[in-house]
Amino acid sequence: MAKITISRSRQFLNMLTRIFYWVFFAVGLRGKKKFWGVVYDSKTKQPLDPVIVKLISAGDAHEVHTCITDMEGRYGFLVDPGKYKILPKRSNYIFPSSRVAGSEDGNFKDIYHGEFFEVSGGAEVVAPNIPMDQITADWNQQAKAKILKYKSFWRTLFFVLLTLVFWAGFALVLFFLFLDFKQDLAITQRGWFLAFCAYLFVFILNGIIPQTRLWGQVVDKNTGQPFSNLLLELKNPILPDLFMARTQTTEEGRFFLRVNPGNYTLEIKKPNPEGVQQVMGRVKITVSAEALVNQTLLIDLQNSI
Amino acid sequence: MKKKILIVEDDGLLLNVLSKKLEAFGVEIFKASDGKAGYDMILREHPSVVLLDLMLPEMDGFQVLEAIRKYPDKEVAETKVIVLSNLWSAKDILGAKALKIEEYYVKNSADLDEVCRRAMALASQI
Numbered sequence: 001m002a003k004i005t006i007s008r009s010r011q012f013l014n015m016l017t018r019i020f021y022w023v024f025f026a027v028g029l030r031g032k033k034k035f036w037g038v039v040y041d042s043k044t045k046q047p048l049d050p051v052i053v054k055l056i057s058a059g060d061a062h063e064v065h066t067c068i069t070d071m072e073g074r075y076g077f078l079v080d081p082g083k084y085k086i087l088p089k090r091s092n093y094i095f096p097s098s099r100v101a102g103s104e105d106g107n108f109k110d111i112y113h114g115e116f117f118e119v120s121g122g123a124e125v126v127a128p129n130i131p132m133d134q135i136t137a138d139w140n141q142q143a144k145a146k147i148l149k150y151k152s153f154w155r156t157l158f159f160v161l162l163t164l165v166f167w168a169g170f171a172l173v174l175f176f177l178f179l180d181f182k183q184d185l186a187i188t189q190r191g192w193f194l195a196f197c198a199y200l201f202v203f204i205l206n207g208i209i210p211q212t213r214l215w216g217q218v219v220d221k222n223t224g225q226p227f228s229n230l231l232l233e234l235k236n237p238i239l240p241d242l243f244m245a246r247t248q249t250t251e252e253g254r255f256f257l258r259v260n261p262g263n264y265t266l267e268i269k270k271p272n273p274e275g276v277q278q279v280m281g282r283v284k285i286t287v288s289a290e291a292l293v294n295q296t297l298l299i300d301l302q303n304s305i
Numbered sequence: 306m307k308k309k310i311l312i313v314e315d316d317g318l319l320l321n322v323l324s325k326k327l328e329a330f331g332v333e334i335f336k337a338s339d340g341k342a343g344y345d346m347i348l349r350e351h352p353s354v355v356l357l358d359l360m361l362p363e364m365d366g367f368q369v370l371e372a373i374r375k376y377p378d379k380e381v382a383e384t385k386v387i388v389l390s391n392l393w394s395a396k397d398i399l400g401a402k403a404l405k406i407e408e409y410y411v412k413n414s415a416d417l418d419e420v421c422r423r424a425m426a427l428a429s430q431i
Contacts, residue, residue, distance in 0.1 A: 049413070050316055050391060052322065067413065068319075068391075069413060070393070070413035071413075074413075075413075089318055090316075091316050091319075092317075139315060139362045236398075238395055238399075239395060239399070242409055243414065244414055245411075245413075245414040246414055246416075
């Protein structure tokens with residue numbers, strides 16, 4: 001089997017973007033749910049499952065991908081450039097929502113209403129948030145509310161307060177700067193100016209630091225060439241006969257693999273000339289709160305284990 | 306005689322999707338949208354394979370599994386069961402496996418065609 005390692009530079013970059021994401025999110029500079037799309041109840045805001053989500057190509061209206069949302073309503077597609085639309089289907093619910101009309105819905109940004117959209121450049125992850133309207137009672141949603149711990153009131157309150165403090169502080173700084181300016185004081189020598197510069201620095205950082213990458217990639221460690229059409233299966237080490245998630249790499253070696261946080265073994269397979277999937281190698285993966293595998297995996301074909 | 310497959314799933318849409326896929330294999334399909342109805346159907350119809358969700362009204366999937374495994378009739382007690390659920394924790398999966406299921410598929414990562422092929426393969430063993 002080939003030796004598989006995780007790119008340390010990509011891991012460091014992922015960690016950096018993750019830290020900054022939470023800082024920016026905490027002060028209200030970035031929206032929530034950027035890692036995945038969530039299908040949710042437009043009234044209660046609870047995630048919906050199981051929802052069958054289809055990605056439809058605009059050209060010939062064929063189903064490019066189909067997936068089922070997990071317990072937390074999450075889904076996503078890694079798609080090649082083109083024009084598409086998304087069609088979610090769930091018993092007792094209808095889409096598009098007549099209750100949520102805009103592009104934002106509280107904490108949910110990037111709201112999808114059924115329109116066609118275009119993906120350009122390389123393969124990208126498509127995962128807008130999708131509200132659906134309930135039309136009849138749904139046992140599953142009521143039961144799930146008892147099992148899943150949704151974002152607690154105190155946690156939400158904490159983030160709201162933090163956001164308020166951040167923006168109130170900014171308003172205060174601007175106000176005192178304005179007063180200093182009006183009184184012809186040397187504002188560059190005042191504490192308010194330093195605070196203003198600190199705010200400016202945070203805003204610039206927010207503009208520079210990229211969003212967390214949503215896809216992972218498999219490349220040859222020695223040549224840097226991507227591996228296409230590999231099968232990736234994520235397994236729980238204590239349940240080796242069961243895969244928790246499965247995906248395939250694109251022409252650029254990219255993949256989108258969503259799974260709940262935890263420790264897993266990633267098994268990489270490739271088809272032999274007869275079309276039978278053979279294991280190339282395995283690597284241990286830790287999945288953090290983003291609930292996706294977005295590392296760069298390096299396959300060393302010259303060193304087998 | 307046609308093989309019988311029972312689908313126990315409270316989500317009507319998924320129930321119909323699975324049902325249509327299995328019908329294409331030429332098997333007789335039975336459907337139940339809660340655990341109690343599913344359990345009653347297992348006793349009545351003796352299906353070759355049961356596709357079972359775990360989060361169900363009336364009786365959950367674990368209760369259905371426990372009830373059939375304890376049932377005095379050997380044919381019922383040894384019913385082949387495939388679990389298709391969105392419960393993903395090791396505790397839930399190991400709990401279901403302890404009740405002698407054939408396969409466990411997590412809905413959000415499962416290929417429904419593969420689930421149906423597995424159900425057919427199991428049914429054809431009987």
